[in-house]
Amino acid sequence: MSATVAMMLALAVGTYAFRLVGPVLYGRVELRPKVRESMSAGAIVLLAALLATGAMTEGGDFAGWARPVGVVVGGVLAWRRAPFVVVVLGAAVTTAVLRAAGAG
Numbered sequence: 001m002s003a004t005v006a007m008m009l010a011l012a013v014g015t016y017a018f019r020l021v022g023p024v025l026y027g028r029v030e031l032r033p034k035v036r037e038s039m040s041a042g043a044i045v046l047l048a049a050l051l052a053t054g055a056m057t058e059g060g061d062f063a064g065w066a067r068p069v070g071v072v073v074g075g076v077l078a079w080r081r082a083p084f085v086v087v088v089l090g091a092a093v094t095t096a097v098l099r100a101a102g103a104g
Helices: 003-025 033-056 066-079 084-100
Strands: none
Touching: 033 066, 066 084
16 A cells, blocks of 8 residues: 555545544533634634635735725625625626726
């Protein structure tokens, strides 16, 4: 067995075990309220960081202003509870118009 296959098997077993831990320990482990709040805040920060990275970079370089502005427009529409189709179209149209205008 090659090292690549062994690593793939180890990662597969680890992934399965990690996913199995949640249902197995549900109800058996009680977290303190402060820990729950920290985990919730951590998830929000992680999602914001992923959104910022995806919106601001392309291939390791700055993606231009069109994409971040489109993301902001989509975020504002979602915050105002617009339908999902309106959010996606608003972000896409904003990005397209800015790129057509030369904002990159």
